[in-house]
Amino acid sequence: MRSDSSRHTAIIGAGIAGLACARALNAAGLPVILFDKARGPGGRMSSKRLPDATLELGAQFFSIKEATFRREVAEWRKAGCIAPWPTSLWSADGGSWQRHEDDLERLCGQPRMSAVTRHLADGLEVVADTRIERLEGSAGEWQLVDLRGERHGPFARVVISAPSPQAHALVAPHDATLAAACEAVIQRPCWSAWALFEAPLPALPGVDDDWQAVRLNDPRLRFVTRNQLKPGRSEQGESLSLLANLAWSEARLEDSPETIVEALLEAFQQALPAGIQLPAPSALGAHRWRYAQPDVFAGGTAVNLDYRRSASGLALCGDGWRGPRVEDAWLSGHHLGEALVADAA
């Protein structure tokens, strides 16, 4: 690592929160390097690419509440990496389907959700495939040690944007206050299944033929989306994402993916109007998100800050510090980045 690296900020996690923080630092001319254990940036906004289809198993869309995020999203729109979706959203309860109508604008990445995080990562230094196992050092002189035993640093500051249990493992040996903050934020798990079909789903009576997403009132399954109807994916065939309820996922955390996808497909079959049969799937799978969604009532919002930091130069951001949505994660990272820039001024 270069000798001037002691001025750098290291960010562990290149999901949307880590990237938002990095961009705020970068925009102010402060050097920053991101590390992620995955093959690329994205985290829970990444997309799964199969030979015949691209699917999202994490965030399906995002919405906007805050003006700061609205301004950012306008930039993404200009860059062409997002589009409105879903525009045909339904609710299903006991076989009865109703159009879901509200004033919320919903958007997704195009041609895949990860287009947003790829766009944000553009021009930033992202070290992928690098799981940070531990931190060494002290204030202003932090070293990152990865799974292979390689050292990175020294860094003046380390931002950890990983979900709170993973952040806890990194900060606990160095900072009792940040560790206690992590313990107060519970991240709940979620199973996400996917199913490809050679034939399209049959038409449903009274429902748009090209319905895009449905919320379900079922203890197993909460949301189903049709990936081929997301912007920029018209080439792929019928491809569903099936998101499980959190309590159901918690109770089945150690089940096999095969059992999970079978149960979620059965739940979806039961949510279809009477007499409608799902075609036979051609490929199936399921992904377990161990830390899918923060339970913000457990602690994160009690202190009115959407990030945490300490005098040691360690800081925490991510959805756990604000709320369970893409916007929350972005705002958390962005606000932390702004605070670090103000410190450096």
Ligand SMILES: Cc1cc2nc3c(=O)[nH]c(=O)nc-3n(C[C@H](O)[C@H](O)[C@H](O)COP(=O)(O)OP(=O)(O)OC[C@H]3O[C@@H](n4cnc5c(N)ncnc54)[C@H](O)[C@@H]3O)c2cc1C
């Ligand atoms: C199934 C599901 C559905 C969702 N649906 C929606 C939705 O429809 N709308 C919405 O707004 N939000 C949704 N969300 C929530 C949204 O995806 C998240 O709030 C947001 O993406 C979190 O971003 P983040 O940057 O805080 O965390 P993450 O995206 O989890 O980023 C953390 C990063 O840290 C990396 N990391 C962790 N530990 C280490 C380590 N030791 N070393 C290196 N790297 C590490 C991970 O690889 C990851 O890339 C959904 C989430 C899930 C799981």
